[in-house]
Structures are given as structure tokens and as C-alpha cells.
Amino acid sequence: xxxxxxxxxxxxxxxxxxxxxxxxxxxxxxxxxxxxxxxxxxxxxxxxxxxxxxxxxxxxxxxxxxxxxxxxxx
Numbered sequence: 001x002x003x004x005x006x007x008x009x010x011x012x013x014x015x016x017x018x019x020x021x022x023x024x025x026x027x028x029x030x031x032x033x034x035x036x037x038x039x040x041x042x043x044x045x046x047x048x049x050x051x052x053x054x055x056x057x058x059x060x061x062x063x064x065x066x067x068x069x070x071x072x073x074x
Contacts (some may be wrong), residue, residue, distance in 0.1 A: 002065065003029045009064040010037070013056055017043060024057060033069035049073070059064060 017023050018023050022043030028036040037057060043049050050073075058071035 002067070005065045006035055006061055006068065009061040010057070011065070013060040016056070017052070022046070022052075028074055029068075033067055035068055035071045036064075036074050037071060054070050 001018055002030055003008075003026070010024055010026055015022065018041075022041040023042060024043065025038045026035070027038050028034075028059060036045075037053075039046075039049055039053070043052060046052070053071065053073050060069050061071055
């Protein structure tokens with residue numbers, strides 16, 4: 001299942017986020033390949049959160065689940 005594979009990808013990056021006082025929650029995986037996540041803790045108000053989203057979270061997801069087109073933060 002696509003959602004399970006995305007969750008596995010998030011679990012691979014989650015320790016790095018938690019080490020900085022943050023976390024990420026998977027909100028939705030759409031049928032057209034869009035993933036929506038919610039940044040939590042220190043990540044939610046961090047000025048670098050968009051970099052974390054693009055370079056960390058999105059990259060980790062797309063490496064493990066290449067059919068994902070985009071990762072958005074809500």
C-alpha cells in the first residue's frame with residue numbers, strides 16, 4: 001500500500017527530526033501522488049522548515065516511493 005511505503009520513508013528520517021526537537025506526521029497520500037505532512041515541535045515554527053521539507057522529507061519519500069510527485073506541508 002502506498003501510504004505504508006510513505007510512512008516507512010518518514011520513519012527513516014524521523015530520528016533526525018526528533019534529534020532537533022521536531023517531528024513529522026503523515027496526513028494524507030492522494031491517488032495522484034501528493035503527500036501532505038504536518039511538521040511538529042521545533043520544526044513547525046522553524047525558519048528552515050521549508051528546506052527540511054524539500055531537502056530532507058521530500059527527498060527521503062521520493063527515494064523510497066518514486067511514484068510520489070510532491071510533498072506539501074499543511
